[in-house]
Amino acid sequence: MKTSINLKPTIFVIFGGTGDLNMRKLAPALYNLYADGFMPKKFAIIGTARKKLNDQKFQDTIKEGINSFSRSGKVKDDKWASFAANVYYNPVDVSEPETFGVLKTSIEKHKAEFGADTQVVYYLAVAPNLFPLIAQCLATYDLTGDEESVRIVIEKPFGRDLETAKELNALLTGIFTEKQIYRIDHYLGKETVQNIMAFRFANSFLEPLWNRTYIDHIQISVTEQLGVGDRGGYYDGSGALRDMIQNHLLQLLCLIGMETPVNFDADEIRNKKVDVLKAMRPFSSDDIRMSTVRGQYAKGWVEGKEVPGYRHETGVDPDSNTETFAAIKFFVDNWRWQGIPFYVRTGKRLFQTSSLITIQFKDVPHHIFPSAVTEHWQQNRLIISIQPEMSIRLQVQGKRPGLDMVLNPVDMVFDYKGTYTSAAPEAYETLLLDVMTGDQTQFMRADQVEIAWELLMPVVKSWESKKSLSFPNYTADSWGPEDAEALIARDGFHWFTLPLNKD
Numbered sequence: 001m002k003t004s005i006n007l008k009p010t011i012f013v014i015f016g017g018t019g020d021l022n023m024r025k026l027a028p029a030l031y032n033l034y035a036d037g038f039m040p041k042k043f044a045i046i047g048t049a050r051k052k053l054n055d056q057k058f059q060d061t062i063k064e065g066i067n068s069f070s071r072s073g074k075v076k077d078d079k080w081a082s083f084a085a086n087v088y089y090n091p092v093d094v095s096e097p098e099t100f101g102v103l104k105t106s107i108e109k110h111k112a113e114f115g116a117d118t119q120v121v122y123y124l125a126v127a128p129n130l131f132p133l134i135a136q137c138l139a140t141y142d143l144t145g146d147e148e149s150v151r152i153v154i155e156k157p158f159g160r161d162l163e164t165a166k167e168l169n170a171l172l173t174g175i176f177t178e179k180q181i182y183r184i185d186h187y188l189g190k191e192t193v194q195n196i197m198a199f200r201f202a203n204s205f206l207e208p209l210w211n212r213t214y215i216d217h218i219q220i221s222v223t224e225q226l227g228v229g230d231r232g233g234y235y236d237g238s239g240a241l242r243d244m245i246q247n248h249l250l251q252l253l254c255l256i257g258m259e260t261p262v263n264f265d266a267d268e269i270r271n272k273k274v275d276v277l278k279a280m281r282p283f284s285s286d287d288i289r290m291s292t293v294r295g296q297y298a299k300g301w302v303e304g305k306e307v308p309g310y311r312h313e314t315g316v317d318p319d320s321n322t323e324t325f326a327a328i329k330f331f332v333d334n335w336r337w338q339g340i341p342f343y344v345r346t347g348k349r350l351f352q353t354s355s356l357i358t359i360q361f362k363d364v365p366h367h368i369f370p371s372a373v374t375e376h377w378q379q380n381r382l383i384i385s386i387q388p389e390m391s392i393r394l395q396v397q398g399k400r401p402g403l404d405m406v407l408n409p410v411d412m413v414f415d416y417k418g419t420y421t422s423a424a425p426e427a428y429e430t431l432l433l434d435v436m437t438g439d440q441t442q443f444m445r446a447d448q449v450e451i452a453w454e455l456l457m458p459v460v461k462s463w464e465s466k467k468s469l470s471f472p473n474y475t476a477d478s479w480g481p482e483d484a485e486a487l488i489a490r491d492g493f494h495w496f497t498l499p500l501n502k503d
């Protein structure tokens with residue numbers, strides 16, 4: 001159980017303090033942690049960016065961010081006043097490294113006030129090209145400390161391919177120790193994602209079934225209704241494979257595929273995840289042709305409004321070859337999963353926003369019920385709904401009440417809404433608290449990031465080198481390109497979705 005009692009005094013330095021991530025996620029998360037009593041008794045938040053602001057202006061800016069984006073709504077005046085008293089601003093510009101000297105003075109001042117056990121967290125919420133420059137400036141100004149006193153949080157994307165990820169790892173590990181580096185993947189902080197481990201490893205009935213003997217395939221589907229919005233400039237150099245599959249979706253796959261850890265130690269858990277990545281079947285050029293599908297959205301209508309095609313979004317090359325949809329069939333070549341396909345898909349401007357993991361079990365070995373009573377026969381499925389619905393469903397066959405024997409599928413549902421009254425924290429709240437307590441379990445280790453890139457590099461290279469002649473190949477508000485249906489239909493399955501629940 002985490003409580004503020006054990007937290008050391010903390011100085012939280014946010015690079016990119018005036019940016020979108022701080023406004024939407026970090027500041028609301030820190031404020032909510034504070035409001036719920038999870039911030040250290042002594043803390044300082046120092047925003048940094050190139051803009052010249054004073055503390056008051058910065059406080060006003062993040063207040064606006066919190067009021068617009070916090071899960072708990074607008075700030076409460078008294079809470080805000082005591083929180084804001086710990087919020088400062090310090091202009092920093094990597095092209096003027098001496099500004100780090102000013103930052104150092106400010107950090108030293110807080111340290112002197114807080115005491116010798118003060119820890120410093122640097123959060124790099126900036127464009128990836130600034131990661132190395134900031135890390136180097138921190139080193140030059142002797143701000144890197146040691147494992148006990150300093151941590152650095154790196155946002156994604158961590159590299160844009162294997163080579164750049166390796167370079168960044170080499171640079172960071174040359175300045176910090178691995179224990180100081182927190183590579184964030186916000187999916188791992190989601191409540192429902194964390195529950196996958198609890199569900200798998202705290203319940204005895206699942207383990208005997210969790211293998212190739214009883215499971216016939218697995219689907220991981222993260223679909224988004226939104227387009228790229230104002231992130232076209234970033235996204236066009238990235239695409240669905242880099243933006244979602246290399247990190248979020250492969251992490252989900254690891255949680256489903258991993259062996260049982262010996263204990264809850266961060267490295268033990270990460271070792272087990274790395275084992276899954278190591279066992280994943282490398283892609284041959286035939287596999288790329290047969291087991292991967294890419295897509296790009298065309299214009300269409302979403303909730304009565306016409307939306308532009310990807311190539312007409314701001315910041316996007318009008319002839320772009322970037323995929324906004326990707327579907328891939330993976331295999332994990334080990335004893336547990338040999339021969340069992342893991343179908344993964346993600347995309348923007350799709351029909352529904354939903355993140356679902358579906359585990360489909362094999363059929364019963366022999367049907368004793370006549371086909372007339374089993375019209376809607378369906379193999380058992382376990383559906384982990386990460387968002388927006390937060391639930392775990394087990395789909396089973398049951399007898400419909402009545403004088404006749406008629407079977408139909410029914411859902412046994414564990415729904416967060418109906419089960420718990422407390423609101424789930426945002427992923428960033430969980431992860432920022434983990435950083436402050438020094439828990440690396442939900443963060444990516446250097447080898448994890450590299451091996452995920454290594455696995456995907458043949459697909460990245462093939463898609464980059466061969467321009468898709470069919471783009472755009474799906475309409476906004478659809479389920480993506482037809483080839484993605486064919487990818488899974490060839491094996492006798494179809495993509496699973498939950499009925500739309502608009503409440």
Ligand code: BG6
Pocket residue numbers: 156224243244
């Ligand atoms: C981010 C991607 O990491 O995750 C975005 O860069 C994507 O493109 C987002 O929209 C999805 O996160 P969530 O939490 O909204 O599912």
